[in-house]
Structure formats: structure tokens, C-alpha cells
Amino acid sequence: MTAHPGQIERLAVSSHWDRYGWLMAVVWMIFLAYPVIALLRSGAAQGWIATGWVALIVFAAMYVIGFVRGSRGGGGLGSPPVPGQWTFFAVLVVCAGLSVPAEGPIALSFLPFIMSFASYGLTRAAHWITSVTAVLITAACIFLLPGGTSYFALLVVVTLLGVVNTVSTWLIIRSAQAERLGIELATSEGREALARDVHDLIGHSLTVVQLKSQLAARLVDADPERAKAELAAITALTGEALDAARATVAGARSATLDEQLARSGEALAAGGVALQVEGASDALSPAQALTASWILRESTTNVLRHSAARRARVTVAPGRLVIEDDGRGLDGGETAVSEGSGIRGMRERAAAAGAVFGIGPAAGAGTRVEVRW
Template sequence: METPTSQPNPSLSPWQRFGWLMGVIWLVFLAFPLISAALAPVPLVWRIIAVAAVVVFGALYAYGFVRMMRPDVSDPYRTATKFLLAMAAMFVITGLIVGIDAFGMTVFLLTFGVFHQPLRRGILLAIGWIALTVLMLVVTDSFATHGFFLALLAGVGVMTGIVRWLDDRQGAHDRLATELNLVAERERVARDVHDVLGHSLTVITVKSELAERLVDADPEAAKAELAQIRSLTREALAEIRATVAGLRVARLADELASAREALTDAGIAAEVPVSADVVDPRHRLVLAWVLREAVTNVVRHSGASRCTVQLQERSLVVMDDGVGPGAALAAGSAERTRAATGGTGLRGIAERVKGAGATLEITAAEGGGTRLEVRW
């Protein structure tokens, strides 16, 4: 049976879990300095020291790569620098014993520096190791026998530099994508809260005014209205909680019933379909939100006496005879048009509709008033 510790940590990305393989794979090239250390024409004790230095170098490199890929390193650049200094010390010890053959270790120093130092510093370190290798090849006149060290070092430097640059760009891209997603989620919650509260408070206001008129003339009816207000406030609170949790789903059939009731309570003659069956199920969610906001605007702002809702398979039309955005558009005033169409609710509708691949048109209705249409 697997223990909990045997499961991979879900908080670690694949790069954090396996990225060290990109560095450790180069350990095969330690064979060159290791063989040179073992066969160096020096006393046995020095050969043992050289071999031990190469082994410690490889262990530091491998452990350093694994350690640096973990997200819990408090100061990664400082920690990486410590590993680099320890590895450089092993390189110097080996070089003093075996000479130019120790320069097979520089590829590891270059790789570690490029991956685990700031990009600019890593590139400067890579250039420094290449320059040092060129200098030693010139001083020892070893281009014929060890020139491949330079070619290997340059090739690895270019490859690791590209990988590191791409990794940095990917990190910046991921951070930007995360920020954009966060902004979009905040806008969604704000839009949903606005839609929920705007509709609910509008209906509550209308019912409160109705209850106030009925309190003397018909106390029982007033009590019934107050009971509905209490029910609406509870529903609104539940919807707000669900919206913030990202779980709320508007239902077109429910919104049709709510729209009919809200319009009637506001004294607006309502022509609202009883069923939403004619609408393509793929579009009902968006149309439910649009209907809610459109009816809220009619009740709150239009001063209309009649409102008509029309449903088709791929469209919704809401028309009133009041003085809403359509009246502003018909008047031809830029200021009035911006004021009529720039509200939070209508912006929310526009964003929802655009995100669903539909079009939104707000025009003046025939005979006056406003006509809002959503169509796929």
C-alpha cells in the first residue's frame, strides 16, 4: 500500500519535479576529467585527491540541481552561488593536479550558472568560462588535443542560454495570464453580484411601495407583500453567497416567471412567454442573465406602461414603450446615448453576450421606447 508521502506533490509543476534532469544529464561528461584524474602522472595520493574532487564536484552539481528546482528555497540565487563556489573549488583542485583535462568540468559550471543565476549574470559567467577555456588552450597550446572542450562549452552555453531565456519568458507569460484570469474572475463576480442585487432590490423596492399603499386599504394583502419581500431578501442573500462561490446558474424559465411578476408588480403590462422550451439549451444561461438585467432596467428606469419579451431558438427580444436607452439613441444626443448605454448592467450584458459569441443590439422601438435584442 502506498503511503501519502509516496504521492507526487500536486503543488509542484512538472518543471519543478523533473527539470533537474536537464542539468544532471550532462554528468556523463565527467568521465573525461575522472579518467584523467585516475590516470594522472602524479603520486597516488594526488590521484586519489583528484578523483575525490571530481566525485564531490559531481555530487554537488547533481544535488544542487535537484535542490534548486524545489520551491522552498528561501534565497535561490544566494544558495546557487554557494554551490557554484564549492564546485569551482573542486574544479581548481582537480585542475592543479591534472591540468587542462580538468576543463571538461567547466561545462557543468556553465550550465549550473545559466540555470540558477539571474539571466544576465548567468550569461556573463558562461562567457567567462568560455574565455578562460580559450586562454588555457592558448597558454598550453592544446587546441589540437583539447579544442573539443571549447566547442562543447560553446554549444552547451548556447543551448542552455536559449532554454533559460524561454523559461523566463514562459514564467512572465504565466504570471500575466494568472493576473488576467484574476481580473476576469473579479469582473465576473462583480457583474454577477450587480445582476443579482440589482434585480432583487428593484423587485423589493416595487413590492415595498405596493405594501405601503395597501397597508391601510388592505392589510392582509400588505402582509402578503411583506412576506414576499422577506422571501426575496432571503433568496437574494442565498444567490449572493452562491455567486461569490462561483456556483450560481441562472435559469431562463425561472427568469421568465420573475420578469412577469416584477413587471406586473410595477404596474407594467407584461407580455412574457410562459415557457423557454423554444430556446436552444446552449443559449438559455446567457439569455437568462440578459433577461434579468433588461427587465430590471425596464422596471427601474424606463417609466414604461408595457413590456414585451419574445423568444426564439437563437434570440431574445425585450421591448418597452418607455424612455430607456432606445429613447436616447433616437434623440441623437451623444451625451444621452453614452449615459443610456454605459451603465454597469448593460456593460455586463454586453460582456456576457460577446463572450457567448452572440450580438447585442439596443435600438429605439417602433412607436417609442427601447428594443433590446440578442441574437446568435
């Protein structure tokens, strides 16, 4: 499929996690086979057995729905829980309790689900309280109930699950913290680069303005026409410097990769270049997307200024950003100015983000810019 000017082709679909994340919850439903077997063999009153079946069905539904809500909403694991998650948790606990009269000690099989829900969807305090309580309840059943030692394996499972949940959630939280630090570092480096650019721009412009104003002051009596020309040049120079400073600051506000993809599509379309986008921006982490957005902006400028291209393609994949065009290529276009045209800045920005920057000929014709983490 070919994209026309003014149109950006989106070949990617929604996040795989959004589409298939529910499988992570459903796959564990197999362990509810134990309560099912207990209900089928239960000798309790029919009312309690019916209550047990209803509680089991509600428990399974609430666990899956709550798990998916939490994962898609971004709650838990260091972030505030998604609204309503505490209600889901309470319903899970109540359903497990209502199953006890019909199932007996087998109702302990609900504990691993409740523990995982608290660990991954609620708070760290809820994780610790739920995990410790689950271990104590299981141990109490083993040592206090007649024949309870037959459930010793379940105590091992519950204890190991508590350890696994503790370690895995700690690692996930640390990873998220590292991600945030990476974004803050990239933002800080971007601000420093912006400060340098503005300093160099204004410093150069003010130096020239100072020299021209001194010259105009000397010529105002001896050569009024020449003095007027110098004053006109000062006016033009200050206007250009102001526009350049505004453009530099505005460019630094490009926050997200999605926004930059849209802006690049509009800019290229205005220049008669059709843009095709393959992949989704969420294939990159937030820190990676910040660097990718900046490099995409610079590459778009180069395509418009130097390539004489008719088509461009942006590919976003896990740990990779590729920008290609069908223009004049390395010998006649973008890199004919060596490390100019922002290429040095892109290389430095990629290196600061821990990525490898490469620029070379595209397949067939044109130029290919690639950033790989």
C-alpha cells in the first residue's frame, strides 16, 4: 500500500498486551480445578454447595476482570491502584470465605490467586499483609485441623509464591524506577543541549548586532545612507535570531513519539513527500521514545532540505527506529555536508541514550537512518 501526501499509513495495531494480556490471568484458572472437584465431592448441605458454585464462578470472573483492569490501567506495583480494585479484592476474599462450608480446607486453593492480585494490582502494604496472612492461615489449617498435614504441599506452594511475588514485584518496581530515571536524564540532557543552542544563537547574534550598531553610530553623521543600511541589517538580524530562538524552543517541546510522527507527516506532506509508518510507538520504552522523537524531527528536516525525496518510511520496532527515504542519497543529499545538518547532534543524542546511531544508503536509493538500543 502506498501513502499519498497528507496521509500517514499506520500498519500497526493496538498493543499486544492490550489484546492478549487477559491470557496471563486466564491461564491460571486451571488451578481452580481443585475447588471444582471438592464441590463435586462435597457432602455439605445443598445450599452451601450452591453457594460454593456461585462463589467459584464470581471469583473466577472478578479475578480475570480485575487483573486485566489493573494491567491496562497501570495501577499497582508502585502506582496507586486502579479505582475499584480494592472492591474486586474484597469480593475475592468474600467468595473464598463463602466456599469454605462446602469445600473445607480445599478452599485454601483460592489463596494463591488472592495473593497475586494483591501483589500485582494493589499496594506493597497489601502484598505483605496478604502474603503473611495466607501463609499463617495455611499453616494454622495444617497444624490445627484433623488430617491437616495432608495439605503441607499447599503450605510450600503458598510460601514459595509469596517469595516469588516479593522478588518479581521488587524487580518490576526497580525497573520502572530506572525507566523514570532514564527519562529524567534524557530530559535533563535535552535541556542542556537546548541551553547551549540558545546560548550560541543569541551570543552570535548579539555580537554581530553590537558590531553593526557601533558602525552605524560612527556613520550616522559621515554617511547617513550607510548608517540606515546598517540599522536595517540590525533589524533583520534580530528578527531572524528571534525566529530561530522560538523555533528552537518549540522544537524542544515535542514530547511524545506519536506527536512527532504526526508533525513529521504534516511537514513532509507539505513538502510533497508521502510518509509511511510501520509499527507502533509503544514498541519503544518511554526513555527510548524521547530520543527517537528528537532524532525523527531532525531526520524529517534533513529529508525536506536535502533529499528531494518523494516517499519516506518510518519503522518503529522494539529497540529500533529506522527512517528511510528515496531521495538523492549520501552522495547528493543529506550527508553531503558530512556531520552537518544535525547529524552530529543525532549521533550525540543517540550515544547519550545508550543507542547506536547509523546513517547510510537505503536499499535502492535514498538514505537510511537507524537508531538501535
